[in-house]
Amino acid sequence: MLELRRLRLLAEFARRGSIAATAAALGYTPSAVSQQLAALEREAHVPLLDRTARSAELTDAGRRLAGRAEEILSLVEAAEAELSAASGTPTGRVVVTAFPTGAVAFAPALAHSLGEHAGLTFVLRQTRPVDGIRQVRNGEVDIALIDDWTGNVPHQSPATLEFFHLRRDPLVLVVPASHPLSDPEMPVDMQRLREEPWLAAPSGEPSRDALERLLDTVGGHRPVPWEFEGLHTILSLVARGIGVTAVPALALAAGDRGVAVRRIPECTLAREVYAVTRSAGVRRPSVAVTLRAIYVAARDAQPAPPGA
Secondary structure (H helix, E strand, C coil): CCCCHHHHHHHHHHHHHCCCHHHHHHHHCCCHHHHHHHHHHHCCCCCEEEEECCCCECCCCHHHHHHHHHHHHHHHHHHHHHHHHCCCCCCCCEEEEHHHHHHHHHHHHHHHHCCCCCEEEEECCCCCCCHHHHHHCCCCCCCCEEEEECHHHHHHHCCCEEEEEEEEEEEEEEEEEECCCHHCCCCCCHHHHHCEEEEEECCCCCCHHHHHHHHHCCCCCCCEEEEEHHHHHHHHHHCCCCCCEEEHHHHHHHCCEEEEEECCCCCEEEEEEEEEEEECCCCCCHHHHHHHHHHHHHEEEEECCCCC
């Protein structure tokens, strides 16, 4: 009989490609992972890994069993979901991970809504979208809130995951409250902002890439932004009059004081916000009620005043 916990280790090894990476992802020691995979080989009566002094890789049999392991684990979760759904009562622990601005924007509404379910324990963590998808797929978390600037993430993800579109989050201009553009009657002219000190996230961050694309439209010499880690740090600096920025509107959900928010004329730059969960887990009452609460939180979030 093949042991489910060891099948999960094999599936993770197939995704990670090394014992060390598998151990790091699941919180085991490399020695423990190696021992458990060796035990799985004894259960299967065939070699599953080709081992050398420095590395290990799946044999043909190992690859076949890893593929089956994904199916088996999904079926087990579906069975557990059916049993849970029979009770109809949301109970147990639900773990949600979110990109930082999404966590800040949705947390108050989620805490208020899910607090009505006495048998439900809710955990909200922050992480990068790529890590959130991986954690959902691996069963480490139940739901991931992710942002996608490309429009391709749902189409490039495994069929075992289900994506729920929550909202579109446009890029908006943020200036100090003392800035002339804080007056909503003043037209936003991006070329006139060319000489302003711009503040941005580090290179490689999705919001920085969006800002760079926006600055490509200003004409003439493109400003070189100052870099700061964290959108809330950037907004605090704007509030102190140090510069201007453009961020996704949800980044302002905390109600940052000392700044004014303006729509950017003819700007279509935006990110899509999704909730991601395993298809087999949607029927669990605890996951279903949390997804409904997330929908409401996303719908009712008021990230920024309308501006002109």
